[in-house]
Amino acid sequence: MTVDVVIAGAGPNGLMLACELSLGGVRPIVLERLPDDTKENRANGLVGQVVRALDRRGLYERLTGGTEPPRPSPAFVFGAMPLDLGRLDDNPMYGLAVPQRRVEQVLEERARELGVRIRRGHDLTGLAQDEDGVTVEITGPEGPYTLRTRFLVGADGGRSRVRKLCGIGFPGVTRDDSVSIGAHVTVPAELVDAATGGLNVPGYGLIPPFMHHRTDHGLFVYAPFPTGTLVNTTEWDRDGGGDEPPTLDDLRESVRRVLGADLPLGPPAGDGPHLLRRLSGGNTRLAERFRDRRVLLVGDAAHVHSAIGGPGLNLGLQDTINLGWKLAAEIRGWAPPGLLDTYETERRPAAERVVMHTQAQSALIAPGPEVTALRALFTELLRDERTTKHIADLMSGADIRYDLGGGHPLTGRLAPDLTLETETGPVRLAELTRTARPLLLDLTPDAALAGALEGRRDRVDLVTGKAGGNAPAALLVRPDCYVAWASDSPRPDDKERDALRAALTAAFGAPSGGGA
Numbered sequence: 001m002t003v004d005v006v007i008a009g010a011g012p013n014g015l016m017l018a019c020e021l022s023l024g025g026v027r028p029i030v031l032e033r034l035p036d037d038t039k040e041n042r043a044n045g046l047v048g049q050v051v052r053a054l055d056r057r058g059l060y061e062r063l064t065g066g067t068e069p070p071r072p073s074p075a076f077v078f079g080a081m082p083l084d085l086g087r088l089d090d091n092p093m094y095g096l097a098v099p100q101r102r103v104e105q106v107l108e109e110r111a112r113e114l115g116v117r118i119r120r121g122h123d124l125t126g127l128a129q130d131e132d133g134v135t136v137e138i139t140g141p142e143g144p145y146t147l148r149t150r151f152l153v154g155a156d157g158g159r160s161r162v163r164k165l166c167g168i169g170f171p172g173v174t175r176d177d178s179v180s181i182g183a184h185v186t187v188p189a190e191l192v193d194a195a196t197g198g199l200n201v202p203g204y205g206l207i208p209p210f211m212h213h214r215t216d217h218g219l220f221v222y223a224p225f226p227t228g229t230l231v232n233t234t235e236w237d238r239d240g241g242g243d244e245p246p247t248l249d250d251l252r253e254s255v256r257r258v259l260g261a262d263l264p265l266g267p268p269a270g271d272g273p274h275l276l277r278r279l280s281g282g283n284t285r286l287a288e289r290f291r292d293r294r295v296l297l298v299g300d301a302a303h304v305h306s307a308i309g310g311p312g313l314n315l316g317l318q319d320t321i322n323l324g325w326k327l328a329a330e331i332r333g334w335a336p337p338g339l340l341d342t343y344e345t346e347r348r349p350a351a352e353r354v355v356m357h358t359q360a361q362s363a364l365i366a367p368g369p370e371v372t373a374l375r376a377l378f379t380e381l382l383r384d385e386r387t388t389k390h391i392a393d394l395m396s397g398a399d400i401r402y403d404l405g406g407g408h409p410l411t412g413r414l415a416p417d418l419t420l421e422t423e424t425g426p427v428r429l430a431e432l433t434r435t436a437r438p439l440l441l442d443l444t445p446d447a448a449l450a451g452a453l454e455g456r457r458d459r460v461d462l463v464t465g466k467a468g469g470n471a472p473a474a475l476l477v478r479p480d481c482y483v484a485w486a487s488d489s490p491r492p493d494d495k496e497r498d499a500l501r502a503a504l505t506a507a508f509g510a511p512s513g514g515g516a
Contacts, residue, residue, distance in 0.1 A: 003149045020323075049314065054096075073091075080211070082208075092392055180235075185230075192224070208222075420432075440460055
């Protein structure tokens, strides 16, 4: 038996891709070499446009436990310098303080609801490709076996075995000049500033929460998450400490070197899991290609970079949302020629942008008087609202625009957050996209564009209604919520209808005899 898709890796990216494929009518099998879900929190939250993406799949409500839509964060940090985002009219920086472990739990729950088969304790050990598919070699709890699949996706992290078995190069830079220690801790309650939530370090002063704080000797972070207080230090040109795990005394001594002051740190409260780890150096690497015939890479398997600014899940999860509908279309037979290749042409530039800005931030937090002078200049530049907006768009991923042709400013960008007045009442666009179906939003007075869907009702849904403000008259929205075509004309002419049909064919294939 041949399965449609095998996904190697049951982390957030593998599970999200499994959900996307299932929404597209494809049931994948997910392989995970670990027998149980991880107890380690590799990340403490989500930042950027991925928060909106999760809202558009109904996952934001599950993660927050509420019904309110996401709201932009009034402040963030770039290279350990504060970003005042509250003054922006169109703030793109969203945040969600939720541990990665919880993200994985929610994604696995959703995947199982959708019928995804997850095999834990099953390790991919080999693969062989031919014109029709991939033969995957696996070692499971009951011994070795093989699976035949039409496509294989590597979501198996920075040391991706899938990538290595395909011979895909992973060029980049490895740095070994920094050491970071992070741990969940307790701090004396009297040191927490009631007004700001910051930390009053005796002999040093007030340090804001959740902001990278640079000194001439290193970097300090105080992050009082709901799940536990995290303290992290980074130092340069120090011994990595070997393979021995760090202790709280190691962290206390590092804080003393970075801040020049002692900070009373106690062991964490509660049952955990608790973080206590040391990381030496770091990697910045980008796969030579994201696709090798019938094998594709997503997330860290395709790109690794510094964690500064928290861009990892923002980038990786959006990889999966971009790939999922295209791979499902390929398997179901309606993908236009070359659609699957656009996964790399669209997502590689996004990865290159993340690599660029994380490297820039790493340079801005390094020690030395020259860096201090550079930071003084950047602080001046960030007083300009246009510079702040540029940095916020860059870090959130809101500056990504795919080359989809057309002259409308929305084409190739994420669809705006709209509230539509429909026959059944007001509805947010984020609620309409939870099925991951392509949408034609025909907001013209007489639904003048509905006829363009003839022969495509099997794969594109029509939504009619009204939208106030500066909303366009019509939008063609891909399953990943990027705009494939847009119009401002309430009375579209034949030229605009032809442009819409061309966009429909480019994204969703030629018309067929399929029914509604």
